[in-house]
Amino acid sequence: MPAFDIIVVGSGGGLDETNLSGYLLKPGDAEWTDGIIALEAGSGHGALRSILKASPGIFGEQPQTDPPGPCMTNPFQIYSLVRCFLITHAHIDHIASLVVSAGTIGGGSKRIYASPQTLKDLETVFADRVWPNLATWDESNPLFRLVYHSIHADRKYKVIFPNVSVRNMPVSHGKNESGPYESTAFFIRHEPSEHEFIFFGDVEPDSVASKPRNIDIWRAAAPKIPHNLSAIFIECSYPKGRPSDVLYGHFSPEHLVNELVALATEVVIARRTPKGSGRSRPRKKQKNNDPVPADELRGVLDGLRVYIMHCKEHFNTDVPIAHYIRDQVRELLEPHGLGVELLSADQGSKIGKPSSTALPRPSSSAVFPIFPSSSMHSGSFLS
Ligand SMILES: [Zn+2]
Numbered sequence: 001m002p003a004f005d006i007i008v009v010g011s012g013g014g015l016d017e018t019n020l021s022g023y024l025l026k027p028g029d030a031e032w033t034d035g036i037i038a039l040e041a042g043s044g045h046g047a048l049r050s051i052l053k054a055s056p057g058i059f060g061e062q063p064q065t066d067p068p069g070p071c072m073t074n075p076f077q078i079y080s081l082v083r084c085f086l087i088t089h090a091h092i093d094h095i096a097s098l099v100v101s102a103g104t105i106g107g108g109s110k111r112i113y114a115s116p117q118t119l120k121d122l123e124t125v126f127a128d129r130v131w132p133n134l135a136t137w138d139e140s141n142p143l144f145r146l147v148y149h150s151i152h153a154d155r156k157y158k159v160i161f162p163n164v165s166v167r168n169m170p171v172s173h174g175k176n177e178s179g180p181y182e183s184t185a186f187f188i189r190h191e192p193s194e195h196e197f198i199f200f201g202d203v204e205p206d207s208v209a210s211k212p213r214n215i216d217i218w219r220a221a222a223p224k225i226p227h228n229l230s231a232i233f234i235e236c237s238y239p240k241g242r243p244s245d246v247l248y249g250h251f252s253p254e255h256l257v258n259e260l261v262a263l264a265t266e267v268v269i270a271r272r273t274p275k276g277s278g279r280s281r282p283r284k285k286q287k288n289n290d291p292v293p294a295d296e297l298r299g300v301l302d303g304l305r306v307y308i309m310h311c312k313e314h315f316n317t318d319v320p321i322a323h324y325i326r327d328q329v330r331e332l333l334e335p336h337g338l339g340v341e342l343l344s345a346d347q348g349s350k351i352g353k354p355s356s357t358a359l360p361r362p363s364s365s366a367v368f369p370i371f372p373s374s375s376m377h378s379g380s381f382l383s
């Protein structure tokens with residue numbers, strides 16, 4: 001049983017406002033009608049409407065209940081099922097649909113989970129100038145349906161949904177006038193199975209960041225790969241060859257490959273370290289940091305799937321930009337032989353358990369010719 005099902009409402013990171021970061025998530029052993037986690041909220045209702053036109057069965061069969069339940073081909077009714085939002089940072093391409101739908105979204109009250117700083121930033125949007133104030137910190141205020149709720153970077157997993165808990169780890173995402181800008185990587189865990197995956201907000205390479213923090217994430221992930229942690233969603237905004245001084249807090253293929261080598265190195269180190277030695281605690285100075293020979297890294301990431309996302313569209317490539325960049329990363333990864341499977345998180349795809357009612361492959365290209373339906377995965381991607 002896969003731990004989670006994910007529908008990719010939007011996965012771009014560029015100027016295409018119809019394809020911005022937005023994912024709908026549920027535990028694999030629950031129904032969509034039991035409730036949904038909205039992971040990021042760049043694109044929302046509008047993008048989902050286009051997806052449902054192309055793939056009316058993507059949420060599975062319409063449940064036959066009396067009285068009738070929500071219509072699973074209607075974006076408004078699907079978003080009514082959202083119980084909470086989980087937001088990595090407050091850049092507009094990650095919050096736009098949360099903001100524009102705040103006054104009219106259906107269903108009961110919804111928590112917005114994010115780091116304290118991200119919520120502070122969101123407050124500046126919901127401040128009666130850019131947009132009306134439609135969110136509150138006061139859980140008991142019946143006038144508001146959106147409620148801020150902090151997830152601190154305290155190493156703990158916090159329950160945000162039945163059977164789902166989340167750990168927040170800060171990552172660097174460029175800098176602004178006041179210093180380094182922080183985004184978040186979430187470890188999202190299905191409690192009954194203890195399976196988890198990592199979802200990165202926008203992030204920059206450790207070799208570029210003034211405050212390198214990806215290494216902490218690789219160290220936290222390494223002992224769990226691949227049995228308890230078999231999927232990572234991470235950005236790769238730009239294609240190959242972009243100079244590091246104009247990455248503006250993002251990844252390019254060369255840097256992503258270096259980071260995956262760093263992850264593989266940590267996995268080797270974790271496997272060398274006897275269990276129960278306390279090695280999972282953060283290391284001030286790593287003693288065991290002799291470089292791991294390239295040969296020893298071969299196959300180390302077998303069983304791990306890495307989904308790239310947030311590729312910046314510029315409408316100049318023959319293939320979708322996400323596939324263009326994915327292929328570049330694959331080519332650069334190949335000589336390392338790490339064993340990792342590199343995929344793109346394509347808009348309109350469903351990642352998770354196979355659904356007998358999802359549209360057959362050719363049909364989703366009707367509305368999304370740019371995202372060929374070969375991306376309609378049907379394996380246990382997050383198991
Ligand atoms: Zn972004």
Ligand SMILES: [Zn+2]
Binds near residue numbers: 091173202
């Ligand atoms: Zn950003």
